[in-house]
Amino acid sequence: MENRKDQIIEVALKRFSHFGFHKTTMNEIADDLLITKANLYYYYPDKPSLIIDVLCKIASDLHEAELAIVEKYNGDILKVVNEVIETRSRFMRKYYLFHINENLDWIKGIDLTDTMEKFYKRDVEVLKSLLNKAVEAGELKMNNIDEAAVCLTEIQKGIALLHTVADVITGIPNDSNVDKILESQKRSAKLIFDGKINRN
Numbered sequence: 001m002e003n004r005k006d007q008i009i010e011v012a013l014k015r016f017s018h019f020g021f022h023k024t025t026m027n028e029i030a031d032d033l034l035i036t037k038a039n040l041y042y043y044y045p046d047k048p049s050l051i052i053d054v055l056c057k058i059a060s061d062l063h064e065a066e067l068a069i070v071e072k073y074n075g076d077i078l079k080v081v082n083e084v085i086e087t088r089s090r091f092m093r094k095y096y097l098f099h100i101n102e103n104l105d106w107i108k109g110i111d112l113t114d115t116m117e118k119f120y121k122r123d124v125e126v127l128k129s130l131l132n133k134a135v136e137a138g139e140l141k142m143n144n145i146d147e148a149a150v151c152l153t154e155i156q157k158g159i160a161l162l163h164t165v166a167d168v169i170t171g172i173p174n175d176s177n178v179d180k181i182l183e184s185q186k187r188s189a190k191l192i193f194d195g196k197i198n199r200n
Helices: 002-019 026-033 037-043 047-071 077-100 113-136 145-170 176-193
Strands: none
Touching: 002 026, 002 037, 002 047, 026 037, 026 047, 047 077, 047 113, 077 113, 077 145, 077 176, 113 145, 145 176
């Protein structure tokens, strides 16, 4: 059963990426899979539940990529933080158009709080793991790693929101905002770690 759900998620992700959530129908996804609509509804009773699983798939792929980067920590925390930020930027660029250029009517009545909290906690976990490695290696002087990971995550998310809010409101995507987010996030990381890195 999981294999079929994975197939559905992959096909839906391709279609959502190309046409957006609102313009994609469950019939089209069933047709792409060469299954009946009833069969699709067996796995997903409605489009919002499929959309949530697609978002979870994207977030899981990103999380795995981030953890792989953190595992390669080699004594240069700013380099690794920037690689994590760049990876997030690549994912954002890849999915930016359907993230921004979207009628958000599908979200009404759906509680995404738990899903978004899960994504947030994963982001904090990645940074906390990296900060722990840097402190253990003696590269970083930091007293409260948990607080620092939360703070850096909130700053990074705030920067992303700052540069995308106009696109969300107007529904007109501006791909150059992804570059602005990347540069702002790198500047903030440099500022945060300035004076805390041991270069002995």
